[in-house]
Amino acid sequence: MTDLPLDFGDSADLEHLRKEFRTWLAGHPLPERGADEPIPVHLRRWHRMLHSGGWVGLDVLREYGGRGLTALHQVAVSDELGARGAPGVPRIGYLAHALLEFGGEEQRRNLLPRMLSGDDVWCQGFSEPGAGSDLAGMTTYAQRQPSGHYTVNGQKLWTSYAQYSEYCLLLARTDRTAPAHASISAFVLPLSRAGVTVRPLRAANGDDEFCELFLDNVHLEQSERIGAEGDGWALAMTTVSYERNALDTGHLSKYGLLIERLRRRAHAHRESLPDGLLSQIGRCVVDYHVLVAHARRRTAERLAGKAAGPESSIDKLLMTRAEQRLYETALKVFPEELYADGGEVLSDYFYSRAASVYGGTSQIQRNIIAKRLLRLPADHRA
Ligand SMILES: Cc1cc2nc3c(=O)[nH]c(=O)nc-3n(C[C@H](O)[C@H](O)[C@H](O)COP(=O)(O)OP(=O)(O)OC[C@H]3O[C@@H](n4cnc5c(N)ncnc54)[C@H](O)[C@@H]3O)c2cc1C
Structure with missing residues (x-):
């Protein structure tokens, strides 16, 4: 354990939270993973347990499903989990912060509570076959139609656990002429939407973490864009900084x-x-x-x-x-x-x-x- 409270103010409050969490953990150990249970399914059960105890999204405002505390409270919970060898809450932190910082009020109120509770699992659709390190070189294109909605075509790659997810935080180009960093936008993509195909890839060690995501004339509403057109690059940088x-x-x-x-x-x-x-x-x-x-x-x-x-x-x-x-x-x-x-x-x-x-x-x-x-x-x- 990292003894964080020694270096930050408010230590009595944090120590109290840690104690409360340790007591909760003692009565709520990580559930056994079933013999054929895929890791993300097992983790979702764990995530829901943590949420039912109030241990997810501590630094997220109450109106968005969190507890309205500070980043340090959230870090203390992650620290306690790690110190017991228990898995953390999968991928929530950084995707939730992307929505908090860039999402509109309606998106935050509708999407965050279900993300925090584990009712909706999200994956991250950034990388493409020709755009990993060079993320700015992505070619997935969301074309705005005269009526205002977008039609998206392209392919994503290495999308972790997409086959177990309800939503994807998708990056796509919305402008083919603007400089790369100003032409990428972010979207909420429901994976059940017509035109989305998720194809798991089997890795050499047998794991099925990675997926390919094919987007074929996928219809996205303007209200499914996160932030303004062109905000996608800044959102991606915020996301990876938490990661x-x-x-x-x-x-x-x-x-x-x-x-x-x-x-x-x-x-x-x-x-x-x-x-x-x-x-x-x-x-x-x-x-x-x-x-x-x-x-x-x-x-x-x-x-x-x-x-x-x-x-x-x-x-x-x-x-x-x-x-x-x-x-x-x-x-x-x-x-x-x-x-x-x-x-x-x-x-x-x-x-x-x-x-x-x-x-x-x-x-x-x-x-x-x-x-x-x-x-x-x-x-x-x-
Ligand atoms: C376990 C795991 C989980 C992942 N999960 C996701 C996910 O959920 N969603 C998602 O979108 N992506 C995910 N990724 C993809 C990951 O973000 C990319 O693999 C990564 O960004 C590298 O891109 P690439 O694989 O295309 O490699 P490339 O960009 O093709 O790079 C190949 C090699 O060239 C080097 N290289 C490339 N450009 C330069 C340069 N300019 N200067 C010096 N060296 C360079 C790289 O460092 C690397 O060694 C995941 C990857 C892993 C391993």
Whole structure:
């Protein structure tokens, strides 16, 4: 656990909330996953349980289905969940914030309560076959008709768990002539709408996380656009900035648990650890503490009202480094996990390889840091 209250005001209030949540958790453990139950279905049951206890959307206003508290209260809940090895609330944080910041009043009132309660699950339709890193190069096109509605055609790719979702937060181009960043708009896409085909893709390890989404003359009302035409790029950047903060995602306390296990094993087997492994564990501890300090700083900035910006690329790089080194090290410290059927460290190790890709690749984060934070010239040889 990250002991956040030490660094922020209002600590008595937060400590009270944490205690209340721990008591609730003790009486409401994560339900068993059924033998053939897909992960998103299991997580939706968990999500609904959390919501029934009042533990979802703490920082969302009451009129939109939340509890009207602060970002720090939400972070404390994610932290407690991670510290118990329990999954967080899937994808809610960042999609809810996109709707909060860019959605109209009616959209917030109609869509957010059902998103927070888990009655509607949302997926994220950003990437396309030819536009992942280069998101601005997307070609899915929402053409505004004289009567005002849109007709959408195109294809999305890597849409996580679309087959288990009711809605998609869709990005599409609404202008073929304006500069790329000003021509992308965001839409609420009901996946049951005529012309939408969701095709799951089976990954090499058997998982069915990814989907392709085909959009064939899909009719969207103007009222289904989120924000103004051209707001899609800013909305996407807000969304990914939440996706990149290890405190928002609950990753931080999950890493903390594993670090503690590594430390205990290293102390017990100090003499027999292979050469170099002790210092590798030390690097994991340092990565972790750097990430904790950084995530606290980012959270403090958000509480002070600072808008999300390119700094989230630093968050993402630090989180990726910490996660990948941690699981690589964990497999060396717990080699028995390599042979354990369904071993958690092994499956987390595999998933950690994707950390340098999802939410924007590490190379792209470095490009953003170079251009937008360090203001380096595009070609330093010039
Ligand atoms: C687990 C997982 C879940 C995902 N879930 C979703 C989802 O729900 N919704 C969604 O929309 N997307 C999702 N994605 C897609 C993800 O956002 C993209 O994979 C990512 O943005 C990279 O795009 P790409 O795969 O097209 O790779 P590409 O853009 O083709 O990049 C290929 C390689 O080239 C490098 N590269 C590209 N351009 C540059 C450059 N200018 N400078 C230096 N290097 C460069 C990249 O870093 C990468 O190594 C998910 C991905 C993963 C792994």
